């Protein structure tokens with residue numbers, strides 16, 4: 505656990521001289537384009553400085569527009585905002601990586617991104633559809649490419665200077681070790697589902713030992729059932745410390761040493777989530793040791809099929 509005074513401004517250093525990532529980040533997996541743009545602008549105005557999008561979310565254009573409008577207003581500079589996006593599963597073949605990356609950059613209206621991740625370790629049949637399926641409705645995987653082949657093409661993007669850091673997403677610890685061992689440019693970030701019902705302690709320990717930032721998505725449990733924000737240990741701590749359950753969950757994530765991505769379309773919840781303050785050590789311990797439930801809300805890590813995006817979207 506790290507002692508941190510100002511959780512909102514905490515930054516975690518990235519390896520390979522790629523700067524630092526703000527711990528408290530905003531995700532843009534929001535189905536409606538107008539809501540995505542409004543939420544991204546509101547998040548920038550509320551003070552968030554790290555943003556996550558993806559080719560697969562189809563939100564890069566709106567995120568780019570929101571960032572551009574806020575940068576043009578002049579209060580924030582490009583180098584104060586950390587922008588990450590992701591390569592979709594249908595673009596894992598090395599020759600498809602750069603065109604896919606450049607298409608993302610164009611939609612974002614940026615000259616570079618701070619972080620680029622293969623969205624999952626699973627390669628799908630290359631092509632224009634994001635969700636290739638056979639007649640029986642099964643995903644068509646691409647057996648002709650490995651994640652390491654894709655990684656080599658990502659390293660090239662870093663060398664060209666259009667992408668400051670590269671990392672992994674929706675992986676288990678074995679996959680991280682495999683890529684770490686073989687990579688010339690080591691993964692800077694590992695982006696996975698994590699919260700008190702899925703703490704991923706072994707992965708966090710591996711990442712911390714090897715200078716990799718673990719970034720937790722769904723830190724509030726994605727509003728899925730059973731509701732993490734209604735967990736009795738979380739609600740009891742929240743009333744004891746005078747914060748909301750969401751603020752308790754986000755503080756725990758930062759204090760145990762992860763970066764995180766939370767999302768809200770609602771301006772007041774979005775501000776609430778930015779207003780985090782440190783929890784006392786006994787509360788951190790109570791969450792880490794007292795919550796015994798183990799729940800994965802998103803099975804993407806097992807199949808490469810996004811668990812939070814409805815089929816056909």
Ligand SMILES: NC(=O)c1ccc[n+]([C@@H]2O[C@H](COP(=O)([O-])OP(=O)(O)OC[C@H]3O[C@@H](n4cnc5c(N)ncnc54)[C@H](OP(=O)(O)O)[C@@H]3O)[C@@H](O)[C@H]2O)c1
Nearest residue numbers: 531532533721722723724725726727750765766767768769
């Ligand atoms: N790589 C991957 O496979 C992957 C998968 C999933 C997510 N992600 C990334 O991680 C980001 C975050 O994931 P997530 O959306 O699951 O995060 P989350 O913050 O755990 O969940 C967001 C949900 O919580 C609700 N919420 C937000 N603040 C709240 C509060 N203060 N009180 C009560 N409810 C609240 C939101 O509803 P309202 O909008 O109504 O407030 C929304 O339904 C995504 O946007 C995406 O960028 C990546």
